[in-house]
Amino acid sequence: MALYKKREGKSGIRGQLYETKLISLLYLRAFHDDTIEEFQIGANVDDVGQFDDICFKVKVKEHEKPVVMFIQVKHRDDKKQSPQNYNLSAYFKSYLKIREKFHDKDLLFRGRFEDTECLYVIYTNASIGLTTSSEALAGSDFFAKIKNLIGTGGTVSQIYNQEHVKSLCEVYIKEQIRHLADHIAQCINGEIQFEMVLMPDVVRCYHVVLAQRVVDVSDIQPEGYRVATFRKDFFDTNEEYITIFKYELIKDLRKKIKINPHGLEQLLVEFVDEPTDIVKLSKLIGIALTYDNGQLGLEIANKQIQSKYKPILKQMLISQSTMKEAVDLAAREILSNVNFKVPAAFGNKDLTLRGSDAKVRQRIDYLVMRFKNLLENYKLTSMDPIVTVDDSQEEGFLRLNGGIAGAIGNIFVFDDDPQFMKITDNWRQLEPVAKKLYLKLIKEIPNVIEYKFYFKVNGFPKLSFDYNNHDKSLVEDFLNRLLFFHNQDNVDNLEQILKEEIGYYQFNQSNYFQAKTDAIFLKYHDEVQKWWMGLKKARYLTGDGKIFQQSISEVIRDPLMNAMHEYCMDKIKKYNYKFNDDAVSSLKLEDDLTTIVTTDNITLTVIKVLHNLNTKEHVVLDFSYIANLPTIDRYTLRKELIANYDKIVILICNDVQECEDVKKQEKKDIIEIVTVRNKNTIIVTNRAPVEILKNYFPNADTILHDKKLCLFDLSEGTQTRILATGTVKIPGVEIKLEHFLKGWPKPCPQ
Numbered sequence: 118m119a120l121y122k123k124r125e126g127k128s129g130i131r132g133q134l135y136e137t138k139l140i141s142l143l144y145l146r147a148f149h150d151d152t153i154e155e156f157q158i159g160a161n162v163d164d165v166g167q168f169d170d171i172c173f174k175v176k177v178k179e180h181e182k183p184v185v186m187f188i189q190v191k192h193r194d195d196k197k198q199s200p201q202n203y204n205l206s207a208y209f210k211s212y213l214k215i216r217e218k219f220h221d222k223d224l225l226f227r228g229r230f231e232d233t234e235c236l237y238v239i240y241t242n243a244s245i246g247l248t249t250s251s252e253a254l255a256g257s258d259f260f261a262k263i264k265n266l267i268g269t270g271g272t273v274s275q276i277y278n279q280e281h282v283k284s285l286c287e288v289y290i291k292e293q294i295r296h297l298a299d300h301i302a303q304c305i306n307g308e309i310q311f312e313m314v315l316m317p318d319v320v321r322c323y324h325v326v327l328a329q330r331v332v333d334v335s336d337i338q339p340e341g342y343r344v345a346t347f348r349k350d351f352f353d354t355n356e357e358y359i360t361i362f363k364y365e366l367i368k369d370l371r372k373k374i375k376i377n378p379h380g381l382e383q384l385l386v387e388f389v390d391e392p393t394d395i396v397k398l399s400k401l402i403g404i405a406l407t408y409d410n411g412q413l414g415l416e417i418a419n420k421q422i423q424s425k426y427k428p429i430l431k432q433m434l435i436s437q438s439t440m441k442e443a444v445d446l447a448a449r450e451i452l453s454n455v456n457f458k459v460p461a462a463f464g465n466k467d468l469t470l471r472g473s474d475a476k477v478r479q480r481i482d483y484l485v486m487r488f489k490n491l492l493e494n495y496k497l498t499s500m501d502p503i504v505t506v507d508d509s510q511e512e513g514f515l516r517l518n519g520g521i522a523g524a525i526g527n528i529f530v531f532d533d534d535p536q537f538m539k540i541t542d543n544w545r546q547l548e549p550v551a552k553k554l555y556l557k558l559i560k561e562i563p564n565v566i567e568y569k570f571y572f573k574v575n576g577f578p579k580l581s582f583d584y585n586n587h588d589k590s591l592v593e594d595f596l597n598r599l600l601f602f603h604n605q606d607n608v609d610n611l612e613q614i615l616k617e618e619i620g621y622y623q624f625n626q627s628n629y630f631q632a633k634t635d636a637i638f639l640k641y642h643d644e645v646q647k648w649w650m651g652l653k654k655a656r657y658l659t660g661d662g663k664i665f666q667q668s669i670s671e672v673i674r675d676p677l678m679n680a681m682h683e684y685c686m687d688k689i690k691k692y693n694y695k696f697n698d699d700a701v702s703s704l705k706l707e708d709d710l711t712t713i714v715t716t717d718n719i720t721l722t723v724i725k726v727l728h729n730l731n732t733k734e735h736v737v738l739d740f741s742y743i744a745n746l747p748t749i750d751r752y753t754l755r756k757e758l759i760a761n762y763d764k765i766v767i768l769i770c771n772d773v774q775e776c777e778d779v780k781k782q783e784k785k786d787i788i789e790i791v792t793v794r795n796k797n798t799i800i801v802t803n804r805a806p807v808e809i810l811k812n813y814f815p816n817a818d819t820i821l822h823d824k825k826l827c828l829f830d831l832s833e834g835t836q837t838r839i840l841a842t843g844t845v846k847i848p849g850v851e852i853k854l855e856h857f858l859k860g861w862p863k864p865c866p867q
Contacts, residue, residue, distance in 0.1 A: 166211025328464025639683030
């Protein structure tokens with residue numbers, strides 16, 4: 118069974134229903150599509166950023182690559198939305214995170230990213246004013262298939278212009294710097310052995326820049342490492358990206374500092390009293406304060422301090438120049454005397470060719486030979502020739518130790534156009550091994566210094582923090598794959614589409630008779646909802662799961678019982694309430710007993726009973742519904758309950774007393790239906806007299822009263838939602854519930 122890690126679903130009830138109905142539709146279509154060899158569907162997939170609502174992987178026949186759609190689902194009651202409401206920066210960061218997950222054992226991420234067609238989809242019923250069509254993908258052989266699989270009408274559009282490319286390139290570099298700072302902080306803290314420092318792509322990409330702009334690197338020590346110390350000019354530079362690196366490094370280093378709440382609050386008090394004091398601001402960077410575009414934030418675990426100071430800090434505006442001064446001061450205080458070990462290759466001070474002199478000469482000969490072969494395809498003309506070096510070259514030629522990646526920053530330096538590199542003309546300053554390679558190159562290829570080089574190799578060392586063509590191509594790849602499925606059907610219309618397609622597929626199955634479409638929909642959607650709300654590890658929905666067929670089979674096998682169950686559950690699910698653990702455990706239900714639970718709110722108690730049962734098989738029925746059934750249907754229901762003897766029956770009795778005037782035969786039938794089972798029955802009723810309850814449920818073992826039904830017995834998330842959306846009506850005014858409970862406006866008179 119294929120399992121994946123998932124986060125808890127966070128959507129409100131309309132959003133949840135939109136997601137689960139869309140999943141139901143995708144599963145239904147994929148399951149019945151003969152051109153799909155296999156598929157996997159995951160919901161709320163962990164650690165993929167914004168595109169975690171639905172992850173849908175399909176392998177289409179005659180299409181070489183599998184397609185994975187990472188979908189964010191947004192239902193809007195107000196259909197008019199601006200494209201500015203969609204956070205391209207967050208989406209791009211999610212794209213980067215997803216790229217890194219490939220090669221995972223997880224079914225969704227098997228294989229290389231390059232061998233998978235990944236699409237990033239914003240799926241919404243909103244009209245977001247995009248007119249640009251999806252031209253980048255319109256000609257691809259799988260695009261029509263994707264539209265048919267997940268579309269419900271509407272439009273498919275893309276956002277793409279040079280301003281977006283530029284802004285996302287800057288986002289990418291800042292993300293790279295953040296990861297780089299995190300890794301260097303681990304090196305300083307001794308969490309990474311020096312041999313492993315250059316393992317991450319981000320360090321291999323920027324280690325030369327670090328050695329030129331951030332740290333001084335010593336000669337090789339006898340033990341085989343170099344020592345890095347922070348350069349004096351690093352603390353005073355005004356360069357934006359280096360300032361960001363300083364800020365992120367300070368934050369990462371200070372994460373481990375433990376400061377008691379009293380000491381932290383004292384620092385905050387002093388800063389709030391004098392927010393222009395650079396020294397006081399510098400002491401809080403990384404310990405408590407965050408900074409983003411002039412706005413201070415508070416990042417600490419202590420909720421009391423958070424609630425007290427977060428609103429105060431939110432009102433403060435700190436200029437970038439003030440923050441830079443504070444960062445410089447904190448960096449000087451923390452890093453002035455810091456040093457850490459790095460490998461011999463760090464910074465490319467020299468080529469790292471290991472072995473005897475003979476082996477070094479042999480390696481230099483190999484590199485020169487490879488250069489000769491490379492340059493054969495390029496002829497010098499009146500225009501400067503540009504030599505492209507990409508991943509198609511032999512790995513040994515490209516690598517850091519013993520390859521040309523180790524020559525970046527010593528032999529290869531920036532050309533006048535920083536997108537390209539050239540052979541240095543300052544060869545006398547080269548370290549010994551690099552000098553040997555340089556002299557051999559000049560001897561064997563006299564005109565080599567006239568060429569320009571464009572290194573198009575993933576993870577190759579850079580000579581600046583600025584973005585280059587390789588970074589730009591990454592952003593363009595993301596924008597080419599970002600699709601807006603907008604003006605799609607809303608949650609109610611989606612249900613209608615789902616019912617119509619269920620009817621179509623069910624009608625065309627020769628081994629089934631035509632079952633009631635609504636009942637199949639309710640059962641099928643209920644199964645998808647249970648899966649959606651599942652545990653931290655869940656199974657993918659696949660072609661082997663057969664949820665749709667199982668739903669049809671169950672409805673056909675026990676049509677009356679299932680129809681009644683789905684009717685009851687449809688009403689209960691609309692509340693989308695959850696109770697806290699204490700409230701759930703307060704209802705002490707025992708297995709193999711018939712229990713009467715009296716309550717002041719039947720719906721809430723039924724929800725709590727369902728929480729108590731967790732994944733146990735159950736069916737929810739309504740007493741008054743049974744009372745109004747024709748005699749033959751009551752007989753049918755009795756047979757179905759006998760056939761499902763192991764299922765727990767939850768019987769809702771809104772008002773038993775009202776049923777006292779039913780005919781004698783009907784009353785006898787109802788009692789037989791209930792008492793046919795001598796175990797696994799839970800009757801939830803209002804506070805009816807015990808004598809009446811005993812008449813209907815003579816085999817009841819226990820009678821409980823559910824007391825914990827107030828607002829504070831609900832889960833924290835449910836409380837928050839109720840407080841945010843609930844209202845209280847008092848004469849002449851309607852106010853938010855959260856304001857009412859805080860005592861504002863004044864409570865209405867008694």
